[in-house]
Each structure stands twice: as C-alpha cells, then as structure tokens.
Amino acid sequence: VSFVDPFAALAIGGAALATLTILYLMRRQRVRVVVPSILLWTKAGHARAYSASFRKLRRLLSWLINAVAIALLALAFGRPLLAKGAGGTGARVVVLDASASMQTHDPDASDTRFAQALRIARQITDHATPDSPVGVILAGAHARILAPLEDDPAALARALEQAAPEDGPCALGEALDLARGLARAVPPAQVVLLSDAGQPTGRRAASASDVPLELVRVGTPRPNLGITTFAIAPTPGTDSDFDAVARVYDDGPDARTAQLLVTLDGHPIDTRPLSLQAGAEQVLSWRLDGRELFPQGHPQGGVLEVRLRPTGSDLEDALPVDDQAYAVIPPLQPIKVFLRPGPNDFFLKQALAAAGGEVVMVPRAGDADVTIVHDNGPAPSGPALVFGDAPVGLPFIPGVAKPLTDTPSVKGWAEKSPIMAGVTLTDLHVNRTRAIPTPLPPGWESIADSPDGPLIVRGETSQGTRLVYFGFDPEDSDLPLRVAFPLLVANSLSWLRGEAPRASAAPVAPGDPLPVPALLETAAQSSGSPLTLTLPDGTTQPLPAGRTFDDTIHAGVYTVATSGTATPPSSWVVNVSDVDESNVTPGTGLGYGEQVVTADVAVGGSLGMTPWRVLALIAVALAALEFVLARRGKLS
Amino acid sequence: VWPLRARRAAVEVLPREPPGESEAAAELLEPAFLARLERLTVVAKKLVEARRRGDRQAPKQRGTSLEFADYRDYAPGDPLRRIDWNVYARLERLLVRLYEGEHDLGIDLLIDCSESMAFGKPSKISEARRLAAALAYIALASHDRVRLVNFAGTAESATPLLSGKGNAQHVLRVLAGLRAGGVTDLSAAATHAGTGRTRARMAVILSDLLDARGLEAALGRLAAQRKRCAVIHITDETCDVAPPLTGELQLVDAETGETLEVDASPGALNQYTQQVESYCEAQATLCAQRGVGYMRARTTVPFEETILQALRESGVIG
Numbered sequence: 001v002s003f004v005d006p007f008a009a010l011a012i013g014g015a016a017l018a019t020l021t022i023l024y025l026m027r028r029q030r031v032r033v034v035v036p037s038i039l040l041w042t043k044a045g046h047a048r049a050y051s052a053s054f055r056k057l058r059r060l061l062s063w064l065i066n067a068v069a070i071a072l073l074a075l076a077f078g079r080p081l082l083a084k085g086a087g088g089t090g091a092r093v094v095v096l097d098a099s100a101s102m103q104t105h106d107p108d109a110s111d112t113r114f115a116q117a118l119r120i121a122r123q124i125t126d127h128a129t130p131d132s133p134v135g136v137i138l139a140g141a142h143a144r145i146l147a148p149l150e151d152d153p154a155a156l157a158r159a160l161e162q163a164a165p166e167d168g169p170c171a172l173g174e175a176l177d178l179a180r181g182l183a184r185a186v187p188p189a190q191v192v193l194l195s196d197a198g199q200p201t202g203r204r205a206a207s208a209s210d211v212p213l214e215l216v217r218v219g220t221p222r223p224n225l226g227i228t229t230f231a232i233a234p235t236p237g238t239d240s241d242f243d244a245v246a247r248v249y250d251d252g253p254d255a256r257t258a259q260l261l262v263t264l265d266g267h268p269i270d271t272r273p274l275s276l277q278a279g280a281e282q283v284l285s286w287r288l289d290g291r292e293l294f295p296q297g298h299p300q301g302g303v304l305e306v307r308l309r310p311t312g313s314d315l316e317d318a319l320p321v322d323d324q325a326y327a328v329i330p331p332l333q334p335i336k337v338f339l340r341p342g343p344n345d346f347f348l349k350q351a352l353a354a355a356g357g358e359v360v361m362v363p364r365a366g367d368a369d370v371t372i373v374h375d376n377g378p379a380p381s382g383p384a385l386v387f388g389d390a391p392v393g394l395p396f397i398p399g400v401a402k403p404l405t406d407t408p409s410v411k412g413w414a415e416k417s418p419i420m421a422g423v424t425l426t427d428l429h430v431n432r433t434r435a436i437p438t439p440l441p442p443g444w445e446s447i448a449d450s451p452d453g454p455l456i457v458r459g460e461t462s463q464g465t466r467l468v469y470f471g472f473d474p475e476d477s478d479l480p481l482r483v484a485f486p487l488l489v490a491n492s493l494s495w496l497r498g499e500a501p502r503a504s505a506a507p508v509a510p511g512d513p514l515p516v517p518a519l520l521e522t523a524a525q526s527s528g529s530p531l532t533l534t535l536p537d538g539t540t541q542p543l544p545a546g547r548t549f550d551d552t553i554h555a556g557v558y559t560v561a562t563s564g565t566a567t568p569p570s571s572w573v574v575n576v577s578d579v580d581e582s583n584v585t586p587g588t589g590l591g592y593g594e595q596v597v598t599a600d601v602a603v604g605g606s607l608g609m610t611p612w613r614v615l616a617l618i619a620v621a622l623a624a625l626e627f628v629l630a631r632r633g634k635l636s
Numbered sequence: 637v638w639p640l641r642a643r644r645a646a647v648e649v650l651p652r653e654p655p656g657e658s659e660a661a662a663e664l665l666e667p668a669f670l671a672r673l674e675r676l677t678v679v680a681k682k683l684v685e686a687r688r689r690g691d692r693q694a695p696k697q698r699g700t701s702l703e704f705a706d707y708r709d710y711a712p713g714d715p716l717r718r719i720d721w722n723v724y725a726r727l728e729r730l731l732v733r734l735y736e737g738e739h740d741l742g743i744d745l746l747i748d749c750s751e752s753m754a755f756g757k758p759s760k761i762s763e764a765r766r767l768a769a770a771l772a773y774i775a776l777a778s779h780d781r782v783r784l785v786n787f788a789g790t791a792e793s794a795t796p797l798l799s800g801k802g803n804a805q806h807v808l809r810v811l812a813g814l815r816a817g818g819v820t821d822l823s824a825a826a827t828h829a830g831t832g833r834t835r836a837r838m839a840v841i842l843s844d845l846l847d848a849r850g851l852e853a854a855l856g857r858l859a860a861q862r863k864r865c866a867v868i869h870i871t872d873e874t875c876d877v878a879p880p881l882t883g884e885l886q887l888v889d890a891e892t893g894e895t896l897e898v899d900a901s902p903g904a905l906n907q908y909t910q911q912v913e914s915y916c917e918a919q920a921t922l923c924a925q926r927g928v929g930y931m932r933a934r935t936t937v938p939f940e941e942t943i944l945q946a947l948r949e950s951g952v953i954g
Binding site: 037 | 649650751752760889891898911
C-alpha cells in the first residue's frame with residue numbers, strides 16, 4: 001500500500017489522535033446531581049462495578065473505536081494506493097505524465113502533481129519481481145522509455161530519478177502505445193498511467209485498448225491564470241513594425257484581475273491590467289514600432305517577454321510556468337541580391353520589391369548573397385536562383401523547352417520544404433518548361449513536379465554552392481499573378497543565403513529541434529570555433545556542427561551563437577502556450593482505444609485502487625456506532 | 637461521546653419542594669381539602685362499619701381475643717396455625733384469621749420529615765401530610781385518639797394524644813407546618829412512640845424508608861411497646877423509582893451529603909429500578925413477618941385512593 005499524500009495522512013491522523021487521547025486523559029468533571037438518597041444506588045452492585053475496572057474498559061473501548069475511526073479517516077486523506085501484491089504476475093508499465101500541468105502545486109499535498117506521481121511510481125516499482133517486472137515510460141513531448149521491463153527495484157528507482165516534468169503537452173498516445181507494446185512481453189500485462197488526466201475531452205489517448213489500463217489521477221482543482229498564446233509578426237505594409245498578440249486564460253471558478261508586463265530584452269515597455277472572467281480568455285494586442293524599439297536598427301533582433309502577475313485579493317496561481325511567454329523579433333539582416341539583367345524581369349522585380357527591407361539590390365555579383373539568373377550566361381560563383389535557361393555549371397543539363405499540355409501543370413510539391421513554406425501551387429498553369437533529367441544528382445531534390453517530371457529543384461553543386469532551378473520562365477506561366485510568387489522568391493532567397501525560411505522567428509514547440517541556420521553552421525566551420533547554445537536557465541553548452549538539438553523541453557529562450565565571426569546569434573523561444581495545459585483542473589477520465597477509462601478505476605486489473613471512499617465510509621460508520629453505543633450507555 | 641461535553645457543577649435534576657412556605661402545605665388548611673376529608677371519612681366509615689360489628693370497637697388485633705374479626709391474605713412469616721384450612725379447602729386460598737380486641741385505640745402517626753421526603757412531584761412530604769391528615773381526621777371522627785410525631789434525625793411529638801373531631805383543625809395546622817430537613821431515623825421515631833404519659837395502641841409510620849439503619853430495628857422497638865403497627869411506604873416514581881438521569885454522574889445524598897459516582901446508562905438505571913422494587917418487596921416481607929401492615933403509597937396516586945385501599949385491602953388500618 002502506498003499513499004498519494006502521506007504527509008496529509010500523517011499530519012491529520014497525528015493531530016486528531018493526539019487531540020482525542022488528550023481529551024480522554026483529561027480529568028472529567030462529573031455532573032453532580034442531588035438525589036434523595038444514595039442508599040439504593042449503593043445497594044445496586046452495578047454502580048460499584050461501573051466505577052472501577054469495567055468503566056475503565058468501556059472508556060478504553062470507546063477510545064479505541066474513535067482512534068480506529070480517526071486512523072481510517074487519516075488513511076483516506078492520504079489516498080492510499082493499493083498496489084498489486086508481491087504474489088501477482090505479469091508486466092506492469094508505469095507511464096508518467098510529464099506535461100506542464102503536472103507542475104501544478106497542490107497545497108493539499110504540499111507538493112507538485114509530478115512529485116506525487118513519482119511517489120506512487122516508486123511504490124509500484126518497489127514490487128517488481130521476476131514474475132512481475134515493471135517498466136517506466138516518461139510521457140513528455142515525446143515518449144521516452146526510462147526503464148524497460150525490469151525486476152530490480154533499485155534499477156527502477158535510479159530510472160525514476162531521471163524523470164522530470166516538461167513545459168509542454170505530452171505525447172500521451174505515443175506513450176501509451178509504447179507502454180502497450182512493452183507490457184505485452186510478459187502477460188498478463190497492465191499499464192498504469194499516473195496523470196492529472198487533463199487531456200481534452202474526446203481525445204483518444206491510444207490507438208487500442210488491448211492492454212488493461214489503470215488511470216491513477218493526481219491533483220485537485222486549483223485556480224490558475226495562464227498565457228495561452230503569444231505571437232509576433234511583421235506588420236504588413238511596413239518595414240519595421242510588428243504586431244504582437246497575447247491570450248490570457250482564467251482557469252478557475254472566479255473572476256480574477258492581473259497585470260501583464262511586457263519587456264524587450266529585459267526592459268519594460270508596457271503593462272496592461274487584465275480583468276478575467278472565470279473560464280474565459282482575454283485577448284491583448286500591441287503594435288510595436290520598430291524604429292522606436294530599435295533606434296539604431298535591429299541587426300541583432302530582440303526577445304519580447306510577457307509576464308503575468310495576479311493582482312487583487314487572490315494572488316494564488318497554481319502553475320507558474322505558464323505565466324510567462326516569449327517571442328523573438330528577428331534580426332533585420334537584408335539579403336543582398338544581384339539581379340542579372342534580362343528581358344522578362346518585371347514580375348521578378350515586383351516580387352523582390354514586395355520583400356520590403358528584407359532584400360537589398362546590389363549592382364555587382366561579387367557583393368551579393370544571392371544572384372538571380374534567367375539567361376544562359378555563365379553560371380554565378382555563389383548561390384543562385386535560376387529561371388528557365390540553364391547556365392553552364394549545373395550538375396545536370398536541362399532539355400529544350402517544351403509545352404506542357406496537361407492542366408493543371410503541377411501534380412504535387414514538397415510542402416515541408418522551406419522553400420515551399422506557405423506556398424500553394426494548386427491549378428498553376430505553365431506553358432512551357434525545360435525537361436529536368438531524372439534521377440536527380442545526389443543532394444538534389446524536386447520541390448514541385450509536373451506530370452512529365454520535375455518543375456522546380458534545389459540542391460548544391462559539387463563546390464557546395466546552393467542553387468534553386470525553375471525549369472520554366474515565370475513569364476511562361478501564371479505564377480507571377482499568384483500570391484505564391486513573391487513568397488516563393490523570398491523563401492528561395494532565404495534558403496539560398498543559408499537561413500531558415502521566414503518562419504524562423506516562430507516559437508519552437510516543446511521537444512522540437514532548434515532549426516539552426518546553415519549560415520551559423522557555416523560561419524562556425526569557417527571560424528573554427530564551435531557553436532554555443534545558451535539554455536533558458538542561462539547555462540551554455542557547445543553545439544557540435546551538424547548536431548540537432550531537440551531537448552527543448554523547458555520554456556524560455558534558446559540562443560545559438562558563434563564566436564569570432566560577425567554572424568549574429570539566432571534565438572528561438574519555447575512557450576507552454578497551451579490552453580489544455582493552463583487548464584489544470586484534473587480530468588475524470590481518458591479515452592483509451594475504444595474505451596473511456598475513469599480515474600481510479602481499473603479497466604481489467606486491480607492495480608492502483610485508491611479506496612479512500614471506502615475507508616472514509618467505514619470511519620464514519622464506526623464513529624456513528626460509537627455514538628449510538630455511547631448514547632445507549634454501552635460505551636463511555 | 638466526547639469527554640469534555642457538559643461536565644460542570646451540581647445540578648438540580650429531580651423535582652424538590654423548596655424550603656419555607658409551601659403551597660402543598662397550605663392546601664391542608666383550605667376548606668376544599670377539609671371537604672375532601674369529610675367525604676373520605678364517610679366512605680371510610682362505611683368500609684370500617686362493614687368490617688366491624690359496632691362503633692368504638694378496637695381494631696383487629698391478632699391473638700388478643702378469641703372473637704373472630706376478619707380474614708386477610710397469608711404473607712410469608714405468618715404463623716401457620718393462624719391459617720384457616722377450611723377456607724383453603726373451599727377456596728384454595730391461604731387466608732389468615734384475625735381476631736378483635738376490646739381496647740380503646742390511640743394512634744401515633746409517625747411522619748418522616750427527613751430531607752429525602754422533600755423530593756417528588758408532588759413531594760413525598762406533602763403526600764405524607766395529606767395521608768396523615770386523612771388518617772387523623774378519620775380517627776378523630778371515629779372517636780379515636782391521635783398523636784402526631786415528626787422525625788428527622790430526632791423525633792418529637794408535634795401534638796399530644798388528641799381526641800374528638802374538634803381537634804381536626806389543630807391537627808391540620810400542625811401538619812401544614814411540617815417541613816422536610818434532616819436525616820431519616822426510624823428507630824428514633826419508634827423509640828419516641830414509646831414515650832408519653834398515655835401511650836397509643838397503634839403506630840403508623842409514614843416514610844420513604846430511606847434509612848441506612850433499616851426498618852427492622854424500628855419495628856422491633858414498636859413491637860416491644862406492644863403496639864400494633866402499620867407502615868405506609870411513600871415513593872415517588874420520578875425521584876425514587878426511575879429517575880431521569882443519564883451520563884456519568886456524581887450523586888449527592890440530600891440527607892448526608894455523601895457522594896457516589898455512577899454511570900447512569902439506561903442499563904444501569906434499569907438495574908437501579910429493579911433494586912428499588914426489590915427493596916420495597918423486602919420491606920413488605922419484613923412487615924408481613926412481623927405482622928405489620930404494609931402499604932405502598934405512590935405520590936402520583938390521589939391520597940383518598942391510597943387511604944381507601946389501605947382500609948379495604950391491605951389491612952393497614954381498620
């Protein structure tokens with residue numbers, strides 16, 4: 001038997017038992033009643049008997065019944081967890097919910113929900129035997145096996161020490177599927193989920209329910225304010241302004257007031273009072289003038305932070321981690337473009353002009369980051385965006401231009417490619433295109449295909465120079481008339497220069513890898529110094545070139561920088577920003593395959609029953625019995 | 637359930653006649669009460685006439701005359717030779733023959749005025765006053781002599797032997813002045829009954845019999861004085877038989893101040909009630925063994941009924 005909240009059981013039980021004992025030990029002052037004579041009372045033998053040992057026995061019995069009732073109540077407050085006994089067999093896989101809401105502090109338990117879950121998990125792992133091995137899975141941003149099926153409680157305890165909550169939602173379905181697969185190795189299998197069951201209603205947490213699931217819920221409802229959204233984007237039509245928007249959610253039974261403090265790189269720039277209705281969101285927005293914020297320009301960019309602070313009479317906030325959110329204002333570092341003159345570059349110039357301050361035209365190819373070519377002249381030495389006529393130097397030789405008869409001309413495109421971010425080519429019509437030979441050379445990929453073959457490809461030459469090749473001239477299609485065209489050009493320029501696409505300033509979801517730009521890696525390689533990663537807690541660590549960093553499980557600002565080069569550092573933010581995590585009210589059940597598992601009730605096993613209601617009921621019944629017996633004179 | 641619940645100083649749970657002026661005592665002097673006595677006397681005389689052959693005859697007295705007077709039920713302790721076996725053969729009922737004496741009757745009414753008599757609703761002392769008034773009135777109306785003796789610790793004559801109905805008002809005034817207080821001492825009362833220049837032939841004890849020294853000694857002394865005796869045992873249902881007590885109590889004896897700790901649970905109270913009934917039966921048995929009439933008078937029963945029952949059935953008086 002383990003306890004979800006042993007401290008409550010000890011504190012309440014100890015205090016109540018001590019009080020009860022003191023009350024029973026205190027000298028009683030009997031009621032003095034004047035009677036005509038005590039002659040016949042004295043003659044009645046029972047009076048003497050009750051005055052001596054029997055009366056003491058009755059008092060002791062009364063104390064015992066009350067003490068047992070109090071002990072049972074204390075046990076109920078401790079929420080005992082009946083683990084499967086040592087004699088049971090079969091694998092048990094414990095899934096620890098490591099989502100942000102598990103960091104909620106429960107004053108009743110004097111601890112966080114995750115700490116409570118860990119205690120329960122330890123009680124379960126202590127019962128591991130060769131016939132009944134236990135595995136542990138941490139359900140964070142990604143499911144992670146902390147311990148495979150193991151019969152050594154010490155090894156399991158060491159595995160549990162690695163468990164820590166994260167600052168985002170958890171991949172519960174992935175974790176349960178993993179647990180099911182792990183548990184099936186030693187039947188009869190069972191999965192024990194330790195969670196606050198805060199999954200959105202109706203979401204299925206696992207693909208099947210072939211392994212019984214016991215949902216042990218931790219946590220009690222707490223009031224919480226949280227920032228569920230914070231985002232920033234350039235203001236359309238301007239070259240230096242930004243729009244910021246924040247959503248604040250009140251997950252509690254009462255209306256609350258709060259203050260939202262906005263800082264830029266640690267310097268306050270605004271405060272907003274909030275008046276939140278219970279269970280409702282409030283949206284706030286800002287228009288930030290880049291020239292005011294960055295009088296000297298912003299080649300380094302900046303980090304905008306909003307921080308929530310409850311005001312009024314109720315300052316309690318159950319989950320601090322969702323009280324702040326960050327956004328990166330990307331550095332303004334224009335791409336220097338050289339456009340080799342050609343006959344049909346009207347729409348191209350328009351697309352470059354639409355990029356605003358992000359693109360600067362330079363007169364010489366030697367000064368450019370990217371060269372745009374739409375003729376068959378000599379190939380540029382650096383990165384190039386090539387349209388139609390292929391210059392010499394491509395790793396493949398395009399065929400002659402032929403008309404495309406099929407409509408639409410595009411049968412598919414690489415949606416996940418950074419060049420195609422936000423781009424849609426549906427119903428695009430291309431008159432003529434050059435045939436790009438397939439298969440493509442190594443390191444090249446097609447990012448848009450016609451029925452006859454690739455239309456747009458990207459890749460690197462043998463010298464490591466990036467190229468994007470359009471097999472058709474835009475003038476021979478309706479692409480320049482589409483919104484996608486300037487976006488496609490801008491994405492291509494960013495990729496060619498070695499940056500992530502325009503979405504680089506967007507927050508990184510917890511657990512996702514940092515999109516370190518190739519520019520930084522190249523700069524680091526050229527300077528010979530490694531990249532340095534600064535974590536939200538201020539610690540730094542080297543980031544080897546080519547290595548992906550995906551341990552972004554804590555909210556805050558992650559910065560990657562190089563030393564010894566002029567390349568500015570890149571920053572990303574990780575926010576909780578999830579209304580389901582800010583909603584810290586524990587759930588009552590969980591969709592599991594085709595079933596709905598109710599908290600505290602096993603689907604197919606008896607592991608993890610929390611019979612506190614039964615204990616409380618017995619305690620009340622005992623107290624009532626003692627009361628009735630005392631009223632009838634059977635007890636003291 | 638909880639030990640600290642309501643445990644405080646002494647409380648007056650049982651009904652008790654307050655000291656000083658008493659409405660119950662003043663009742664004796666009211667014309668209405670006198671009228672009740674008069675009516676009772678008429679009924680009583682008829683009863684007595686039915687059991688006597690002539691006016692001013694001595695009451696039944698065992699063994700002092702060969703003249704048969706009456707029967708009464710056999711009680712444990714009666715000599716077997718007094719049982720009328722012929723009646724038993726006919727009725728299958730044990731009856732004892734009673735014989736009549738030829739002496740004048742003087743009655744000592746020994747009235748318990750101890751503190752325990754103040755309890756009850758109505759109080760036992762008021763019941764004793766009414767019963768004594770009725771007995772005295774009937775006796776005076778029957779030309780018998782009456783003396784009032786009150787006792788509580790010590791005994792003293794409240795009146796000398798009086799005769800004639802003209803003394804009835806005086807007797808009632810004396811009775812109305814009796815108050816409860818002191819310790820029950822039946823022996824002292826019995827001893828005092830043997831004093832005086834002219835001795836009564838009969839003694840009637842009106843008491844709750846809550847005397848630690850017991851009734852037996854008192855009856856022995858009265859027997860030594862060759863008096864006919866009768867005991868009217870006054871009990872109160874609330875205070876003596878089934879007191880409304882509960883919880884863990886410290887009982888305080890109203891007469892002696894002694895204390896006793898008891899747990900007044902329903903079971904314990906039931907046992908106590910049984911003890912009271914056993915005690916009453918023991919007193920009745922003792923009286924029967926000594927040829928003493930015994931009558932239990934409950935305060936809830938009208939005194940006329942008690943008197944008539946005493947005259948009709950119990951052989952206490954008549």
